[in-house]
Amino acid sequence: MGNFITERMRVCATTGLTVDLDAQRFIKLNAVFGVVSLLIGAIAAYLLALTRWEAVALLDPIDYYKYISLHGLNMLIFWILFMEMAILYFCASTLLNSRNFSRALGYGQFGLMLIGWATVNFSVLSGRASVMMTSYVPLKAEQEFYLGMLLFAVGALLGVINFFGGVYIARRDRTYKGSMPLVVFGALAAAIIAVFTIVHGAIALIPAWLWSLGALEKAPDPGWYRLIWWGLGHASQQINVCAHVAVWYLLATLTVGAKPINQTVCRVAFVLYIMFINLASAHHLLVDPGVGAPWKMWNTSYALYLAVMASMIHGFTVPASIEVAQRKKGIGGLFGWLTKAPWKDPGFSAMFLSLLIFGFGGGITGVTLGTHQINIIAHNTLRIPGHFHMTVAGGTALAFMGLAYYVVPLIFQREYPLRALARVQPYIFGGGIVIMAVGMTLAGSMGVPRRHPDIDFTGARIAVDMGGATPFLAMLGIGGLIAATGAVIFAALTAYAAFFGKSNKGRAMTSWQTPEQDRMTKNLLTTAWNPAEGKLKTTGTVVLTLIFLASFVVYYFANWKALADVWYVK
Amino acid sequence: MTTPTEAEKPLTEPEDTPVHWLQRFMDNPWLLLMLGFFVPFFSYTVWGWVELLLVKKAELP
Ligand code: HEM
Ligand SMILES: [Cu+2]
Secondary structure (H helix, E strand, O other): OOOOOHHHEEEOOOOOOEEEHHHHHHHHHHHHHHHHHHHHHHHHHHHHHHHHOOOOOOOOHHHHHHHHHHHHHHHHHHHHHHHHHHHHHHHHOHHHOOOOOOHHHHHHHHHHHHHHHHHHHHHHHOOOOOOOOOOOOOOOOOHHHHHHHHHHHHHHHHHHHHHHHHHHHHHHOOOOOOOOOHHHHHHHHHHHHHHHHHHHHHHHHHHHHHHHHOOOOOOOOHHHHHHHHHHHHHHHHHHHHHHHHHHHHHHHHHHHOOOOOEHHHHHHHHHHHHHHHHHHHHHHHOOOOOOOHHHHHHHHHHOHHHHHHHHHHHHHHHHHHHHHHHHHOOOOOOOHHHHOOOOOOHHHHHHHHHHHHHHHHHHHHHHHHOOHHHHOOOOOEOHHHHHHHHHHHHHHHHHHHHHHHHHHHHHHOEOOOOHHHHHHHHHHHHHHHHHHHHHHHHHHHOOOEOOOOOOOOOOOOOOOOOHHHHHHHHHHHHHHHHHHHHHHHHHHHHHHHHHHOOEOOOOOOOOOOOHHHHHHHHHHHHOOOOOOOOOOOOHHHHHHHHHHHHHHHHHHHHHHHHHHHHOOOO | OOOOOEOOHHHHOOOOOOOOHHHHHHOOHHHHHHHHHHHHHHHHHHHHHHHHHOOOOOOOO
16 A cells, blocks of 8 residues: 555564655654754753853853853754654654655755754854844844754755655555544644744745845844744744644554544644644734734734644643543553553653643643733743743653654664663653743743843842842752753763664564553554543543643633732722 | 544545545645645734834834
């Protein structure tokens, strides 16, 4: 049924799936540079955490802005996008039972992204582009910075085109029957959103580049630039959301044998993402004067809540499918499915922690901060990095780490060293991120701004009172050090495994789970069973959901109260 | 009645059974691509851009 070329494929000894060797090469190349970017970002993260911890105040302002630019770009753009490229190759080939679409596009994708990556990192590290990842005009970087970003974006576009080409030939050659698998559908959603993202990146960055070159005399209008830039900046995060939700489904299958309870509902949720999630770009402009309240409210509330609903659907169906699979194995009790889960399998723990941090931490703060009225007391405070480290670091980055614990053994065909350390790594990273993000959120609630190296204005004539924020900034610093250490452990183990790990060619990968767990999971994966059958209940997930909703209500209304306190009305 | 709601169902369905319109809609990646681009493009980008164009120039006193 597949359309593979015999001398360019192999059959995976663990899963029995067919792997296209071209796709495999590009998965490896992209994953390696993703991990290198993560390492660069993590080194910068140490410096930033030690700077925002006012008691330490490590970097001077010049260096602070250099390293915050380095961190934002390498974490948010490079690590995430390289990994997403790897995911697109995997989904459009192995999961569709089809070959890679075009080797030339593959090299074009990787080559351009690599050149762009090197150019931008050179520019930032040599102090020529300390404009932070947003590069808001009229802040001006040297021209190669914009050029590097554009090359990187064009490379990503080629990767997306290659993905769509893959979908096209798979449909043409009928390599799969009926609908495409759910995980691929999630990747499709990510690829569609990527098109919107990249177009906006081009519209914003080309004029900025021309202006930096001197070809345009006046900088682009700052309000206009922010509008278009956030079409890139916000939408790129939604690529992440789709990709990591797809990774949740994939890891739930690989680690506990879960099957989505209701495919149609999951797919509808992805369609809601495709159509509505990008509107929320507007939440970055909630205090901008140029756009009016109806535009803001429509795009961040009414229409957006359709996308929020989609997140809640995924947040429910993933744990529910895990619960059902565990019950199918005969595990009982309200939370037996959780207590008896393979917590020592870093693929599972990373996936589940990612789900919890993203849902409880990122989701609740996100909906609150994205509310037009509440935003005014939170905009540009540390509450914002507090929120997005729970989505993009504790959510996406952690999910991708979990994925790597399976990609390296299955695609690189090499085993991880120091397996005990790998098992605790997701907890170190996830725990550190939570501590740091809570510290940021609390400090931000007291008015501490983001993107500021020295909030007590060392040496100023009049001492600036830090209020009660000091302990929370210490939390930020300590949590940050723990998280950055977790990221470095991951990068080191993964890089070692990818190049020097023990080869498992021709054998199944060494399981992360106990023989008993492993046997039960494999059993589920190889037998036909129906997760919607009546006796498999999801009560545990329902209880978790109720706790989630209650936490949301408390947090949301506490914020309205805080807002009301700003205007004291007798 | 079994609908495509059962997991994996669509994967094993014979090709000639009638498919629900929602499923057909979701099986069309090109239509989804168009919607995914143009819905936010009009709601966010075009509308926002127009609002910025309508901002009146501040007159210096
Ligand atoms: C490894 C552990 C990490 C630590 C300790 C850390 C710490 C920090 C700190 C202290 C800041 C500066 C906040 C400010 O002063 O305004 C920051 C900013 C930021 N971080 Fe992280 N972070 C980590 C991981 C990540 C990851 C994995 C991502 C994304 C995938 C990420 C994305 C960002 C972004 C986008 C910014 C904002 C930069 C800007 O304002 O221009 N971080 N981070
Ligand atoms: Cu956003």
